[in-house]
Amino acid sequence: SYELTQPLSVSVALGQTARITCGGNNIGRKNVHWNQQKPGQAPILVIYRDTDRPSGIPERFSGSNSGNTATLTISRAQAGDEADYYCQVWDSSTVVFGGGTKLTVL
Amino acid sequence: EVQLVESGGALVKPGGSLRLSCAASGFTFTDAWMNWVRQAPGKGLEWVGRIKSEGDGGTIDYAAPVKGRSTISRDDSKNTVYLQLNSLKTEDTAVYYCTTASLRITMIVGAFDIWGQGTVVTVSS
Numbered sequence A: 001s002y003e004l005t006q007p008l009s010v011s012v013a014l015g016q017t018a019r020i021t022c023g024g025n026n027i028g029r030k031n032v033h034w035n036q037q038k039p040g041q042a043p044i045l046v047i048y049r050d051t052d053r054p055s056g057i058p059e060r061f062s063g064s065n066s067g068n069t070a071t072l073t074i075s076r077a078q079a080g081d082e083a084d085y086y087c088q089v090w091d092s093s094t095v096v097f098g099g100g101t102k103l104t105v106l
Numbered sequence B: 001e002v003q004l005v006e007s008g009g010a011l012v013k014p015g016g017s018l019r020l021s022c023a024a025s026g027f028t029f030t031d032a033w034m035n036w037v038r039q040a041p042g043k044g045l046e047w048v049g050r051i052k053s054e055g056d057g058g059t060i061d062y063a064a065p066v067k068g069r070s071t072i073s074r075d076d077s078k079n080t081v082y083l084q085l086n087s088l089k090t091e092d093t094a095v096y097y098c099t100t101a102s103l104r105i106t107m108i109v110g111a112f113d114i115w116g117q118g119t120v121v122t123v124s125s
Helices: B104-109
Strands: A009-012 A018-023 A033-037 A044-047 A061-066 A069-074 A083-091 A094-097 A101-105 B003-007 B018-025 B034-039 B045-051 B060-062 B070-075 B080-085 B094-100 B119-123
Touching: A009 A018, A018 A101, A044 A061, A069 A083, A094 B034, A094 B045, B003 B094, B018 B034, B018 B094, B018 B119, B034 B070, B034 B080, B045 B070, B045 B080, B060 B070
Parallel strands: A009 A101
Antiparallel strands: A018 A069, A033 A044, A033 A083, A061 A069, A083 A094, A083 A101, B003 B018, B018 B080, B034 B045, B034 B094, B045 B060, B070 B080, B094 B119
């Protein structure tokens, strides 16, 4: 079965750039989506199809995907960006989530 | 307003059964492929299964941990999707979310732009 690997945690200084990676075999050939989840809340979609932002998501959120790694980039990190981030793909007819990355804004 | 509202979560004994419901509004439910995703306490997101729209054949797929113990169904007349859970185990304890794509583009690429608030299932003796 297909697996997605994310770092358990990433820390970023306030106002700096955070990068969260999602590794998978030839993931560059798949559409990668990113979900943000704050404590006690349901997830929300922040990036879909590698690079696209849903309406209402700040331009500070961007994505890329190539080879074996997809990356979610959060520019000018704010305290409100602290959350768990999950990458997601479809493999055959099933959905695969990465294990999640806890982003801490220092 | 685009919305998904889950219900039916409860405390159940191991071996028991439960049916969860997810009521949809604000988008064309009949076109939607509806998914269930769960999250065990302190853990990550885990996909449970999906039912396609009737127009796309109504095909249902399940994740391995629940296959054979779960049934997903839909009632388009009620804009509702269901998850029947049988032979429940303690490891089925989780928040169960209903999720889907409400936009044509997110539907095509398989992203979930709508999530419900979740319903809690606790399996314990």
